[in-house]
Amino acid sequence: MSKNKGLFVAVLAVMMIVLAACGGKSQEDVVGKLEKKLESMNGYKVKADMLMNTGQEEQNFDIDVLHKKDAYYRVQLNNDQDEHGSQIILKNDDGVFVLTPELEKSFKFQSDWPENSSQPYLYQSLVNDILKDEEAEFHETEQHFTFKTKTNYQSNNNLPYQEIYFDKKTYTPVLVKVLDKDQKALVEVKFSKFEMDPEFSDKDFVLEENMETEDKDKDVATSADQELDTFTVMFPLFMAGSELMEKKEINLDDGKRVIMTFGGEKHFTLIEEKRKSMEASAAPKEVKGDIVNIGHSIGALADGVIEWTKDGVDFYLTSEELTKEELIEVAKSVQGKEVK
Structure with missing residues (x-):
C-alpha cells in the first residue's frame, strides 16, 4: 500500500510539473522579461504604421525608428498626405x-523627450508605462501578452489609456492602441519590423546628415514659385467657442501671409505664411518648449504658441487665453477650407 502511495505521489508530482510547464506566464514573469530585455539590448530598429484619428481627418504615417543605447534616437515620420517629405x-x-x-x-x-511623455512607437516608453502603472491589466492570448495601462500624454488628456500587444516568443511589440475616455482607439501603431541590436552608421544620429535629402540639388525656390498660386488658406474647425473677427492678407516680397484674428469666448490669432524662397539656416531655431504631435504634423509648443509646417506653409497659432489643451485642439483642427 505504501509502495502504491509513493508511486501515486510521484506521478502527481510529475503531472504538476507538466501542468506548470504548459500553463501561462504570470504578469510578474512577463514584466520581468520585458524589463530584462530592455536593459540588455544595445538598441533597435523599428518599422511601423501609425493611424491617427485625433483630429478632424484620419492621418496615416510610416514610421522608422533608430535607437542606440542610451540616448540616441532618430524617428522619421512620413505622412502620406504631405507632399513635402x-x-x-x-x-x-x-x-x-x-x-x-x-x-x-x-x-x-x-527637452527631456522622450522621457517626458508616452511614445507609442518606442519600446522603452511602452515598458516604462507598464512598470509605472501598478494597476496595469494583463492578459495572455494564444499569440500575445497584452497590457492595458495608463498613459502620460502631457499635451493630450483625452488619451488616458493604451493597450499594448507583445509577441509571446520575442517579447517585442506588435500593436499599440491608444484609447480615449470611452475606450475608443484613436491611435493605432502596427509594428511590421523590430530588429534588436542592429549595426548603426556614424551618420545616423548626426544633424547635418539628417538634413540632407535625396534631391539635394533640387531647386526648391522654383518649386515654391510654382506652388505659391495654389496656397490655400486653412481654417480651424474647432474654435473654442470663438469666431473669425478679422482676416488680413499681406503680399510679401517673396510670398504671402494671412493673419486671422478670432474673438468671442476666447481670443487667438492664426498666421499662415508661404514664401517663394527658403533660405537654409546654419543653426536650428531654438524653442523653449516641447515637441507636440498635432495629428497632421509635429509641432513646437511653447508658452501660448504652437508653430508647425505642413505642405510648405508655416503656421503660427498664438493666444494668451487658450489653455495648452485648447491650443493643441485648435491646431489639430486647422484642416478646413474657409466657407465663403
Missing part, C-alpha cells in the same frame, strides 16, 4: 531636434 525627431549629444529636410527647417528643443 518627412519630419524627423532626432536626439543626440547636442539636444533634441525636429527636422523637415525638404523645407530646410529645423527646431532645437531644451
Whole structure:
C-alpha cells in the first residue's frame, strides 16, 4: 500500500510539473522579461504604421525608428498626405531636434523627450508605462501578452489609456492602441519590423546628415514659385467657442501671409505664411518648449504658441487665453477650407 502511495505521489508530482510547464506566464514573469530585455539590448530598429484619428481627418504615417543605447534616437515620420517629405525627431549629444529636410527647417528643443511623455512607437516608453502603472491589466492570448495601462500624454488628456500587444516568443511589440475616455482607439501603431541590436552608421544620429535629402540639388525656390498660386488658406474647425473677427492678407516680397484674428469666448490669432524662397539656416531655431504631435504634423509648443509646417506653409497659432489643451485642439483642427 505504501509502495502504491509513493508511486501515486510521484506521478502527481510529475503531472504538476507538466501542468506548470504548459500553463501561462504570470504578469510578474512577463514584466520581468520585458524589463530584462530592455536593459540588455544595445538598441533597435523599428518599422511601423501609425493611424491617427485625433483630429478632424484620419492621418496615416510610416514610421522608422533608430535607437542606440542610451540616448540616441532618430524617428522619421512620413505622412502620406504631405507632399513635402518627412519630419524627423532626432536626439543626440547636442539636444533634441525636429527636422523637415525638404523645407530646410529645423527646431532645437531644451527637452527631456522622450522621457517626458508616452511614445507609442518606442519600446522603452511602452515598458516604462507598464512598470509605472501598478494597476496595469494583463492578459495572455494564444499569440500575445497584452497590457492595458495608463498613459502620460502631457499635451493630450483625452488619451488616458493604451493597450499594448507583445509577441509571446520575442517579447517585442506588435500593436499599440491608444484609447480615449470611452475606450475608443484613436491611435493605432502596427509594428511590421523590430530588429534588436542592429549595426548603426556614424551618420545616423548626426544633424547635418539628417538634413540632407535625396534631391539635394533640387531647386526648391522654383518649386515654391510654382506652388505659391495654389496656397490655400486653412481654417480651424474647432474654435473654442470663438469666431473669425478679422482676416488680413499681406503680399510679401517673396510670398504671402494671412493673419486671422478670432474673438468671442476666447481670443487667438492664426498666421499662415508661404514664401517663394527658403533660405537654409546654419543653426536650428531654438524653442523653449516641447515637441507636440498635432495629428497632421509635429509641432513646437511653447508658452501660448504652437508653430508647425505642413505642405510648405508655416503656421503660427498664438493666444494668451487658450489653455495648452485648447491650443493643441485648435491646431489639430486647422484642416478646413474657409466657407465663403
